[in-house]
Amino acid sequence: MSGPTRDVVGIEDLTVSFATDAGDVAAVQGVTLSVAAGEVLAIVGESGSGKTVTARSILGLLPETATTRGAVLLTSKDGASTADVVTLGRADLGEVRGRDAAMVFQEPSTALNPVYPVGWQIAEGLRAHGKFSKKEAREKAIDVMRRVGIPDPEHRVDSYPHQFSGGQKQRIVIAQALVLDPGVIIADEPTTALDVTVQAEILDLLRRCRDEFGTAIVLITHNMGVVADLADRVAVMYQGRIVEQADVRTLFSAPQDPYTRQLLSSVPRLGEGRARTQDRADSRTRAWESATPVVEARDLRIVYPGRLRKPDFVAVDGVSFAIRPGEVLGLVGESGSGKTTIGRAIAGLTKVTGGSLQVLGTEMNGVREKRFRPVRERIGFVFQDPASSFNPLLSIADAVAEPLVVHGRAEDPQDARGRVDELLEAVQLPKAFGDRFPHELSGGQRQRASLARALALDPELLIADEPTSALDVSVQKRVLELFDELQRELGFACLFISHDLAVVDLLADRIAVLYQGELVEEGTGAEVLGNPRHPYTQRLLASLPVPDPDEQARRRSVWEQLQGT
Amino acid sequence: MATAVNAPEASSGSQPAGRRRRGWRDLPVLRQVQQSVGLQRGMLVAGLVLTGFFVLTAIFAPLLAPYEYDQLRDATGPFGAQQEPSADHLLGTTVGGYDVLSRVIWGSRTALFVIVAAVIFSLLLGVLLGLLSGYFGGWLDRVLVVVADAIYAFPALLLAIVIGIVVNGGQSSLFGGILAAALSITVIFVPQYLRVVRAEVVRIKSEAFVESARVIGAGHWRIMSRHVFRNSTRTLPLILTLNASEAILTLAGLGFLGFGIEPTAAAEWGYDLKQSLSDVTSGIWWTSIFPGLAIVLVVMGLTLVGESLNDLADPRLRSRRRGSAAPSDVAETSVAVGPYTAPVESPGGTDGLERPTDPQEGQR
Numbered sequence: 070m071s072g073p074t075r076d077v078v079g080i081e082d083l084t085v086s087f088a089t090d091a092g093d094v095a096a097v098q099g100v101t102l103s104v105a106a107g108e109v110l111a112i113v114g115e116s117g118s119g120k121t122v123t124a125r126s127i128l129g130l131l132p133e134t135a136t137t138r139g140a141v142l143l144t145s146k147d148g149a150s151t152a153d154v155v156t157l158g159r160a161d162l163g164e165v166r167g168r169d170a171a172m173v174f175q176e177p178s179t180a181l182n183p184v185y186p187v188g189w190q191i192a193e194g195l196r197a198h199g200k201f202s203k204k205e206a207r208e209k210a211i212d213v214m215r216r217v218g219i220p221d222p223e224h225r226v227d228s229y230p231h232q233f234s235g236g237q238k239q240r241i242v243i244a245q246a247l248v249l250d251p252g253v254i255i256a257d258e259p260t261t262a263l264d265v266t267v268q269a270e271i272l273d274l275l276r277r278c279r280d281e282f283g284t285a286i287v288l289i290t291h292n293m294g295v296v297a298d299l300a301d302r303v304a305v306m307y308q309g310r311i312v313e314q315a316d317v318r319t320l321f322s323a324p325q326d327p328y329t330r331q332l333l334s335s336v337p338r339l340g341e342g343r344a345r346t347q348d349r350a351d352s353r354t355r356a357w358e359s360a361t362p363v364v365e366a367r368d369l370r371i372v373y374p375g376r377l378r379k380p381d382f383v384a385v386d387g388v389s390f391a392i393r394p395g396e397v398l399g400l401v402g403e404s405g406s407g408k409t410t411i412g413r414a415i416a417g418l419t420k421v422t423g424g425s426l427q428v429l430g431t432e433m434n435g436v437r438e439k440r441f442r443p444v445r446e447r448i449g450f451v452f453q454d455p456a457s458s459f460n461p462l463l464s465i466a467d468a469v470a471e472p473l474v475v476h477g478r479a480e481d482p483q484d485a486r487g488r489v490d491e492l493l494e495a496v497q498l499p500k501a502f503g504d505r506f507p508h509e510l511s512g513g514q515r516q517r518a519s520l521a522r523a524l525a526l527d528p529e530l531l532i533a534d535e536p537t538s539a540l541d542v543s544v545q546k547r548v549l550e551l552f553d554e555l556q557r558e559l560g561f562a563c564l565f566i567s568h569d570l571a572v573v574d575l576l577a578d579r580i581a582v583l584y585q586g587e588l589v590e591e592g593t594g595a596e597v598l599g600n601p602r603h604p605y606t607q608r609l610l611a612s613l614p615v616p617d618p619d620e621q622a623r624r625r626s627v628w629e630q631l632q633g634t
Numbered sequence: 635m636a637t638a639v640n641a642p643e644a645s646s647g648s649q650p651a652g653r654r655r656r657g658w659r660d661l662p663v664l665r666q667v668q669q670s671v672g673l674q675r676g677m678l679v680a681g682l683v684l685t686g687f688f689v690l691t692a693i694f695a696p697l698l699a700p701y702e703y704d705q706l707r708d709a710t711g712p713f714g715a716q717q718e719p720s721a722d723h724l725l726g727t728t729v730g731g732y733d734v735l736s737r738v739i740w741g742s743r744t745a746l747f748v749i750v751a752a753v754i755f756s757l758l759l760g761v762l763l764g765l766l767s768g769y770f771g772g773w774l775d776r777v778l779v780v781v782a783d784a785i786y787a788f789p790a791l792l793l794a795i796v797i798g799i800v801v802n803g804g805q806s807s808l809f810g811g812i813l814a815a816a817l818s819i820t821v822i823f824v825p826q827y828l829r830v831v832r833a834e835v836v837r838i839k840s841e842a843f844v845e846s847a848r849v850i851g852a853g854h855w856r857i858m859s860r861h862v863f864r865n866s867t868r869t870l871p872l873i874l875t876l877n878a879s880e881a882i883l884t885l886a887g888l889g890f891l892g893f894g895i896e897p898t899a900a901a902e903w904g905y906d907l908k909q910s911l912s913d914v915t916s917g918i919w920w921t922s923i924f925p926g927l928a929i930v931l932v933v934m935g936l937t938l939v940g941e942s943l944n945d946l947a948d949p950r951l952r953s954r955r956r957g958s959a960a961p962s963d964v965a966e967t968s969v970a971v972g973p974y975t976a977p978v979e980s981p982g983g984t985d986g987l988e989r990p991t992d993p994q995e996g997q998r
Binding site: 090416417418442443445446448450452453454457458459460461462463468471472475476522 | 669841842843845846847848849850851852853856860861864865
């Protein structure tokens with residue numbers, strides 16, 4: 070930042086409460102914040118900490134059930150006018166929105182209206198503020214599209230949202246926010262829905278927004294790597310209050326508040342798992358190398374039939390790998406790379422269309438459900454979304470007992486209670502939680518119960534499909550540690566699917582990288598992450614933001630070089 | 635790590651924030667009354683009062699009604715036709731010489747029988763077919779949906795008349811008449827239940843917990859009965875109340891057209907209305923007003939209950955008290971008490987709509 074800084078946003082003693090069925094709930098209490106012109110302020114915190122509510126109050130975008138107290142002062146970019154958003158009427162609010170502050174949403178595919186061309190949507194803000202003719206608005210839209218890096222904007226301006234990729238859509242959402250040249254942009258988890266490689270591009274674009282347009286950015290995120298990459302200053306929120314505010318370097322190097330320290334220590338870092346993997350590899354005997362693999366895929370091919378004369382979609386193409394007993398294979402890839410499809414095929418949820426997939430001695434290509442059912446007993450599965458993987462009407466104990474009952478190890482859930490209590494204890498949940506219903510547990514607790522259910526039959530193979538991606542980072546850490554402990558104790562083989570390289574690196578003995586249905590690289594963590602050979606792996610690795618501002622600045626230059634080539 | 639996890643969670647065994655004691659306030663309808671405010675509450679309570687009045691009248695009809703439904707004379711002689719309201723006959727008598735008040739009160743009993751029978755029949759059949767159709771899909775699903783659509787295409791009353799004739803073959807005893815009316819209503823309603831349950835089943839079939847049951851190795855029957863069935867019945871109470879009111883209208887329509895129950899077998903409001911047609915023009919108001927009013931009030935009561943339940947089940951339609959200017963303390967967003975534990979996410983699954991959720995709910 071340079072020169073005397075002027076605040077574009079000043080939040081003073083903001084308190085927001087919501088009317089709910091359970092009475093009033095305060096989401097934000099006594100928050101005081103300011104954002105200087107041209108500054109990137111990151112608000113971090115776990116879900117429910119009030120960071121989104123705080124940021125949305127800057128635009129007056131809170132729902133009707135909200136009651137706001139305090140002051141939110143929004144100054145226009147040239148410093149000519151200042152308004153208190155809390156007290157503004159509907160018409161004045163419309164005047165301020167877009168001109169002084171704009172918003173970038175999390176999910177670019179839902180933030181754009183599918184029935185209008187993107188140029189029209191970008192120009193909508195211009196029309197709403199009524200200063201431009203149709204032609205001028207169109208030219209401005211083309212101009213801003215060029216500046217956010219959409220190639221060939223003269224033609225693309227008439228395209229519809231579905232004709233753009235996810236990353237481009239997010240660029241258009243940012244263009245929409247920039248077109249009126251606002252003083253501040255509120256970016257609510259702008260990269261959470263995007264793949265890591267796309268995320269790096271969007272972060273780069275946001276950095277340029279600040280440098281070229283001089284726009285201040287309020288960045289809401291839970292990803293500390295993103296914070297380290299982009300932010301100038303950080304505010305940490307916990308339970309509706311700001312617990313710490315500091316310069317980004319100070320925060321990462323010398324966090325003051327215990328919560329901040331705990332948050333930072335929970336973030337998985339690349340290379341943390343390397344020593345552990347080495348230990349495990351050393352302790353293995355020669356004979357293990359030649360043991361029959363639990364899962365062996367050879368030229369595995371999975372095709373989803375196309376509908377309505379569209380061509381078939383090849384989700385997995387010629388993939389070969391093996392998982393030996395007691396080994397953890399990490400499967401990494403972006404959305405659409407086919408990693409989940411492979412996991413589902415091993416569990417018999419998706420049909421194998423070509424090649425060979427041996428699961429615990431059963432060939433899955435053309436297998437019949439009847440023949441596979443006995444094998445299911447030896448496989449556990451942990452699902453991604455802890456919210457929907459439990460039947461909401463069964464208690465946790467009943468749900469965990471389900472596999473025991475189905476496979477005849479217990480008469481009914483009551484009969485299985487002893488074993489269920491053991492399992493709950495093994496995943497570090499109190500026994501009393503067995504009588505609760507899924508909605509009475511938090512995400513992390515539910516994911517632990519899910520682990521207990523998957524382990525109920527003492528499986529030889531566990532498939533974990535993004536088990537921690539729906540969890541907050543502090544919760545994720547504990548679930549991963551638990552997972553590691555149980556794996557060591559029980560010695561099951563595991564296919565661990567994730568999009569997060571750092572998480573996979575923590576747990577996996579070997580890492581396999583998938584790209585567009587093909588296996589591009591496989592090896593130990595040290596091999597794949599330390600010395601990636603495939604260009605895609607290199608790009609993936611360089612795109613991953615690390616929670617350390619100085620280290621991240623260095624990585625960013627590496628990434629920029631890769632982009633250049 | 636183990637200590638960090640165990641300490642907070644073990645201490646929270648007693649009453650965590652997300653858990654409430656179950657009691658009479660949690661009974662299905664009472665909870666909605668508690669939840670509602672303002673106009674919505676007024677509508678719901680009005681509907682409940684009307685419906686409750688109707689059900690009580692039907693149950694205690696023998697005590698309330700001054701005469702039998704087919705009684706034409708008492709000790710002092712015949713009642714006489716089209717008598718004006720008087721001390722003996724509070725609401726007068728009909729053209730056939732029956733007491734209007736008694737017919738209206740006994741009529742509620744017939745209506746209740748028909749509603750209960752029709753709802754039970756269509757519920758059993760519709761839910762079962764919907765479950766099979768949605769779960770297995772394929773040709774069975776297509777055939778059932780086509781048949782349901784075909785039934786939709788017929789005028790409901792016409793269909794009811796045909797079924798009525800088929801079932802009772804022209805005769806109409808109390809039992810036969812009620813059965814005929816109930817079955818004809820069933821035929822009209824089964825497609826509705828089928829479609830609603832099928833849609834829910836198709837949605838739930840793709841939820842992770844059903845997949846999880848498949849991975850465990852549970853059979854189709856177990857998945858359907860234990861995991862899918864109970865989760866797909868959420869919207870049924872709403873259709874049920876709305877259908878009950880439609881059942882009354884269909885019954886009255888059948889009676890009005892002469893395909894209902896004979897006056898000697900049971901009292902029926904539609905039949906009485908038809909008999910009073912000619913009275914209207916000759917200034918005899920009491921024979922048509924009261925059976926008509928009975929139909930309107932019962933239908934209105936049931937519809938009010940159904941519509942209010944429908945609105946209350948949806949958090950977007952439910953009105954709430956405004957947040958007060960002075961908020962309480964910051965909500966405990968964590969289930970487990972203690973430092974830095976996981977926050978409650980908005981609960982997934984079917985209960986989510988009716989439970990207190992996190993403060994950001996309104997934004998989604």
